[in-house]
Amino acid sequence: MDMIAGRGNMAEQNTDKAAKVDTLSDRRVRVSTRDVCVFYGEKQALYDVSIDVPDRAVTSFIGPSGCGKSTFLRCINRMNDTIEGARVTGKIDLDGDDVYDPSLDVVELRSRIGMVFQKPNPFPKSVYENIAYGPKIHGLANSKSDLDEIVVSSLRKAGLFEEVKDRLHEPGTGLSGGQQQRLCIARAIAVGPEVILMDEPCSALDPIATAVIEELIDELRENFTIVIVTHSMQQAARVSQKTAFFHLGKLIEEGPTEQIFTNPVHKQTQDYIMGRIG
Numbered sequence: 001m002d003m004i005a006g007r008g009n010m011a012e013q014n015t016d017k018a019a020k021v022d023t024l025s026d027r028r029v030r031v032s033t034r035d036v037c038v039f040y041g042e043k044q045a046l047y048d049v050s051i052d053v054p055d056r057a058v059t060s061f062i063g064p065s066g067c068g069k070s071t072f073l074r075c076i077n078r079m080n081d082t083i084e085g086a087r088v089t090g091k092i093d094l095d096g097d098d099v100y101d102p103s104l105d106v107v108e109l110r111s112r113i114g115m116v117f118q119k120p121n122p123f124p125k126s127v128y129e130n131i132a133y134g135p136k137i138h139g140l141a142n143s144k145s146d147l148d149e150i151v152v153s154s155l156r157k158a159g160l161f162e163e164v165k166d167r168l169h170e171p172g173t174g175l176s177g178g179q180q181q182r183l184c185i186a187r188a189i190a191v192g193p194e195v196i197l198m199d200e201p202c203s204a205l206d207p208i209a210t211a212v213i214e215e216l217i218d219e220l221r222e223n224f225t226i227v228i229v230t231h232s233m234q235q236a237a238r239v240s241q242k243t244a245f246f247h248l249g250k251l252i253e254e255g256p257t258e259q260i261f262t263n264p265v266h267k268q269t270q271d272y273i274m275g276r277i278g
């Protein structure tokens, strides 16, 4: 069994590869949110956000600073649970499973919905151990050779193997910033997630490392559903097939990326795209 390529049915994944060119509306919905509101204490940060995230495509969240993009992203794998005073209402489903079901195991949820943060945050361990840690704690490898295979395959999928194959037992923190971010992506991939959330994954990187990550995101969408928060409209246009525009805690408009950038319906979206707000 390929434990790396996500937990969906592999045969279905392969036949679906051609779906890369399909319209988004034909895609199965991986994550669906309905009327999601988030409060930090008394303050409401998000208002009734309802959106469907299509399978094996990149969905980007854009909007001016403070509009709630990261807050909404963190709802999807319950990272807001870790913020004191944060409260989420509404409904979020992953493949039909209620993400906020109290009986749901949050550690298991976060292996199904991985996350990559703004600043690369490898563990203070070797490159190998950074990847092997998740599969070990989730019991995904029965032997050392299984584990080796997961490590190598995850590094390959993250486009990092060739660069680090001779330094697998050196500290992950010794890699360049762009390599560290790909290491974090490999770490997320290693536990076979269905969805990968990326919160401004290139904001700490130079243009060359950014281009490498963008290419990688484009490759990863063959096997994973990706949601990315970005400040860069160019990046959203380059990497995503679906775009959602947020303003002041509300989802103003969402649709195919090309349509949002060339023919937005709402004036607020137009103003943002034209650089008049944000």
Ligand SMILES: Nc1ncnc2c1ncn2[C@@H]1O[C@H](COP(=O)(O)OP(=O)(O)OP(=O)(O)O)[C@@H](O)[C@H]1O
Binding pocket: 040, 045, 063, 064, 065, 066, 067, 068, 069, 070, 071, 072, 083, 231
């Ligand atoms: N931990 C927190 N406690 C209280 N308020 C918060 C917290 N995190 C975010 N907020 C508030 O929620 C609102 C949305 O913030 P959020 O970080 O989600 O926006 P964003 O669109 O991702 O912004 P940016 O692009 O600047 O990262 C803001 O008003 C912010 O001040």
